Amino acid sequence: MSGKTGAGVTLNAAAGVEAPARPRTTGRIGESVARPDGIPKTTGAFAFSSDLWADGMLWGRALRSPHPHARIRSINIAPALAIGGVRAVLTADDVPGTGIFGIEHADQPVLAADVVRYCGEPVAVVAADHPETARLAAEAIEVDYEPLPPVTDATAAADAPPIHPDGNLFRHIRIRHGDPAATGDIVVEGDYEVGMQDQAFMGTESGLAMPTVDGGVELFISTQWLHNDQRQIADALGLAPADVHLTLAGVGGAFGAREDVTLQIHLCLLALHTQRPVKMLYNREESFFGHVHRHPARMRYRHHATADGRLVNVEAEIILDGGAYASTTAAVLANASFFATGPYKVPNAAVDGWGMRTNNPPCGAMRGFGVVQVCFAHEAQMDRLADALGIDPLELRLRNALEPGDTLITGQQITGTAPVAELLEALGEYPLPQETDGAGRHGSGGNGAAGAMARPGGAGRTADDSHVRRGVGYAASIKNLMFSEGFDDYSTAACRLSDGVATITCACVEVGQGFVTLAQQIAREVLGVQQVLLDPADTAIGSAGSSSASRQTWMSGGAVLAACEGVRDKVLAYVSAECGIPPTELSLRDGQVISASGLSRDLADISAERDFRHEIEYHHAPTTEVDADGQGEPHVSFAFAAHRAVVDVDGDLGLLRTVEVATTQDVGRILNPQQAVGQIEGGIAQGVGLAVMEEIVLDGGRVRNASFTDYLIPTALDMCDVRIARLVEEPEPGAPFGAKGIGEPPTISSTPAVVAAVRQATGLALNRVPIRPSDIALHPDRNPRRS
Template sequence: MPSNAPLGTPTKVTQGSPTKGGIGESTLRPDGTLKVTGEFAYSSDMWHEDMLWGQILRSTVAHAEIVSIDTVEALKTPGVYAVMTYDDLPTDVKNYGLEIRDTPVLAHGKVRHHGEPVAIVAADHPETARRAAAKIKVEYRELPVITDESSATAPDAILIHEGRDDHHIGHVPHPNIVHRQPIVRGDVASARERADFIVKGEYTFGMQDQAFLGPESGLAVPAEDGGVDLYIATQWLHSDLKQIAPVLGLPEDKVRMTLSGVGGAFGGREDLSMQIHACLLALRTGKPVKIVYNRFESFFGHVHRHPAKLYYEHGATKDGKLTHLKARIVLDGGAYASASPAVVGNASSLGAGPYVVEDVDIEAIALYTNNPPCGAMRGFGAVQACFAYEAQMDKLADEVGMDRVAFRQLNAMEQGTLMPTGQVVDSPAPVAELLRRVQAMPMPPEQQWLTAGEAADVRQLPGGLSNTTHGEGVVRGVGYAVGIKNVGFSEGFDDYSTAKVRLEVVGGEPVAVVHTAMAEVGQGGVTVHAQIARTELGVTQVTIHPADTQVGSAGSTSASRQTYVTGGAVKNSCELVREKVLELGRRKFGTYHPAWATAELLLEGGKVVTDGGEVLAHLADVLEGETVEIEAEWRHRPTEAFDLHTGQGFGHVQYTFAAHRAVVEVDTELGLVKVIELACAQDVGKALNPLSVVGQIQGGTTQGLGVAVMEEIIVDPKTAKVRNPSFTDYLIPTILDTPTIPVDVLELADDHAPYGLRGIGEAPTLSSTPAVLAAIRNATGLELNRTPVRPEHLTGT
């Protein structure tokens, strides 16, 4: 850590306990107490005694030519050190992006969405920076806004990005389409003729915000070598680095990044926010620069979940077997590409759900519009599709005359099923069993809002403490849903992670140090890494080194991949360290030293191994005066890109499944909903930390509840302006809204994964939303084909 490191920089966290604390145990989080007590250092807590504060001026319109920018008055403001616009950028590289570099660091020529960065200011106080930014005069010439598919793909549509030359342009029918992916297998037209029942549906999925509690923030510190040290809350340090360095005109080794405390992410920190802006101002002024978004600005400073229109047709025989699926999924990507191509790939390839259907024709596209940019969010394209196909399953079951759960079980995929992409599901796929388990869970009691004296406890009723009803017009509904989600990066992406593990003796006791670039965003990876090291090395004390770019990439904390991939890298590095230590011990003491008593040393092909993976009992003796350190990468089996015409290909490395049963009570007169229970059954392969597993499932379930009944970013269709950028108007579930969430964890090992585990964080976000909608439909008899459900949808007002 450099001598001018800011106060509040994350410190090393050492885990240790008298018990082993290895894989399969519910060890506690090392950061848990600090977070609960408010002592944890988040990125917004970073401090440097001579730092400046950065502020971003954002566009007040969604689509316009920039006629002029006048910064004179801002520069005259006392306390202002720098004002920068597009013309002040230091290199010819002025754009960035996850896949397509279409996002300008600062707007040039025109703005494409409400809230786009136009200029940046550095001042000696945050209020001074804000006042100075407000003095910048920007003259706009407004342009027509593109807000939906019809306006985006019209023959005379204004192009959001003129002169596109990215690799997707050759296979899209219009330049305002970011990406298109069809999935075609079999013959849908012939299969339709065999169907005894056909159901169709049009579904609308609202724009959801990640709503992480820690807004975007970070601190850039200029270094003596002309580089910069950036302390930042992010999901992917090395991806940020590759986008930041070219804009700054610096080699990557001069942009040193350290992960600061992350207050949640859920996909919203995969894209850059203030990283480049802070670095630019720090290098321009020669002083550390801190930027912290307020909540209003945060709504404009990160991407959101893609809103979607989904058109589905399913057929079934009279005995309930699916005959075909034809679907079209239209995702609104907003002004910039972000992760839209990958979201399209997920939505299309998983668009049939966890069901056996031989004849499939799915098309998914993402649009460029002037709406807010959309990208990664927990569930990543599969959430929108699940909402539609699960509503279709209920409709079709009703048409056939079957129980809705039994209909799903009859058509459920299993190990060996062929996906619509032609990929064989080669690990357990217990879809029918998960449905059986969640259906078998005890039901919550009826009318539990009645007290012993038969008086209504309003806290348990729809509307809660607002005292809107005492039970009049309240009806109960029950709904089921199940979903399928991929794990890890897909479609041929080189998905790997790196871990450096060091084993040494400190104070007479062996200690393991684990160093990765994994972003700990709340998922508990730091806990699991220590558990893996204890299991593989037989040590008690494990230190987790702060994540930074001084070690190889760990990839993004997304796609439910970190325990799988970075956990695999930690396991791999520990195994290599163990082999080296055992060889060291053999050379030092021979094969009959007492350290071998429990290890049962074996030699295979000249390689030192132990049965059962157990490690030496006398590590301190073996390591005395020695340090063993190994940095190694780990990759899962390779995937391949989907064919751009048929969608065929081994696109995903692993699948994960969850099923939900929702129990709701609805006040049909007022349109108020209370979710009583959201029971979940999920296959996790292997629960490395059972307590953390349940917490992840409950967290994902609650986010699915949010988008079902309350969460939506409202964008004015005429102006493309965001109307509710605050937690006053954008509602997220609180503890009072969160129902009982019983969880049944199934462990069916995936032989291709470390310890047989499956990624778990995203799957419950899929099925919780359609389960809640199904329960509300069951209570009201209404079709309800959009999220979120609002009171007016239930009362017709």
């Protein structure tokens, strides 16, 4: 027995001594634990991949095609080699191995040999003593191109001559659910379009490759998936995977764009050729050309409903522009097709999705991964249907909200949590931002400096209060968690306990999502220790998979949890053997092994006697591929969110200001409240950006705005207030601690909510994002008197 004394010590009756009370372990699950990299990043002390340096280092640079489609007649590298300080100029002829790469399907050449298929495709790489010398050498390479007609329309690509040996179709998905011919009392149709969005991370692509004495290569890189990069490098350069070692360098944001290989193979190729360390650092223009973007989409929808607003049937056709190479188009298309009907009960559906190859820049992963595009369309359809039925848009969504046990259009039953109705109800109950009368109405705040900044158009004093109209819009979404369609998704982690300190080893890439904090919280929760160290993420341990698809909390969090539990069990077995107490009667708490019978042993002392280590490969529940009708169980779990946007619009000028976005979200269990809020705020910022300003402008396959001067993203002055109306905590069965990934849902339905608010304010259809001022001011259906 043990008891408390007034002096604040714990009496161990079995030992007959008093010991000081142990301080409680802090920084556990459920607490707002500060990021270990927070202060270094804030003060500028954090080392990003762009800060890498090595003695004798060379600088790499790529020469890129100025044409979206052309035949390469010849390449003359002699002028580049004649420049002093140039150490290598390499073309496709210098690439060993397969010479091709791809995250899911290898179809992209390391360096274009005979044909270039998009503007910006690498044709040659150089290494030189100085970055400016490398730039001049790349510009000195003479390439004789024969321009070819580019295929830049994804819809026309199906009938165009193939631009790649694999053809112009990446994938076609066909979903037939229930009776696809079923009709309803009310039918609404619409055509929708989503532009190409960039991930717009702050830190451009960079890395450092170093040759090893055994003929291999060491790469320090900012990426999202170390082991997939390793595989692609090895295959492309004819190396064994064991000869390619990757270590994660500091990542300056990702959002999907770092899931694909960019400069990794070029760096290793140059380092192996020169036998010198080589660094590459993209400028912003190179970054726009060098990485994948969000897929542009064209969608056609037809919704059928009963007279009282129950969905009967949804028909949809979805065309995604995948650009020149495969990347993850097949998987993005799957998500777009599988979730084409949103978080609603749909008894019948006919959905067809096509991912097409064009001579536009390659497209791949970006936050929301295909669901962003279709959510914009299906939520616009719900608003059209509500208008046709004379039903409140929020009420229509509530009448059709998915629940646990419901069946999706893929035939999969929801076996986990699905609090869609609760999300919508909480959003509807949340107070709207206050409007004031007179000069400050519509939230414009009067005629002073603050009031001017609050108007559409900002301080330019372009908007007049009397012309401003306010709109309110709602949207809801569903998104899968983790990889799908039978992919054997796993993560590897190890935990070592020595001298009372836990060390976690995992190749999970920290891209800003907070895994470095979560791993420490898990170890403290399970082991009861205060000090937790994280080894650098590298390929010395097994794969942790990609930091994408809202998967790392579940997958790598699950791996760390299992590894820590393995160490805990070994510690308890060790103490049990020493003390003769069954392991079931022992537990770890606040740095001690304790028992109900009064045992109390210091964990630091125990782990000084010997180290305890456990490594595990954690897998989630299996999924299946879909059949020819798109039926199966392709997903593990789902997350839901709802958004309400309030927007002020000056219709005469086509200017708008997003006043507020309120949100409710299904989170399973919150593991770190502060990080959860940060994920939600950041995701909504990207959703607002897509709604009103973010788009890569293409002209005949050429990017016309490859800079942050011309590609606009929301700044602090553009960003609205974000209000969290409710975070619904219903633990998800099978998930570590019951938690769901939080990062993607905020981006998905925030975009259609903003557009719905603009539609309400203007009365215009607005079937394309981002909304441009001309889409409002010059819309043929606009009634100036309404605005």
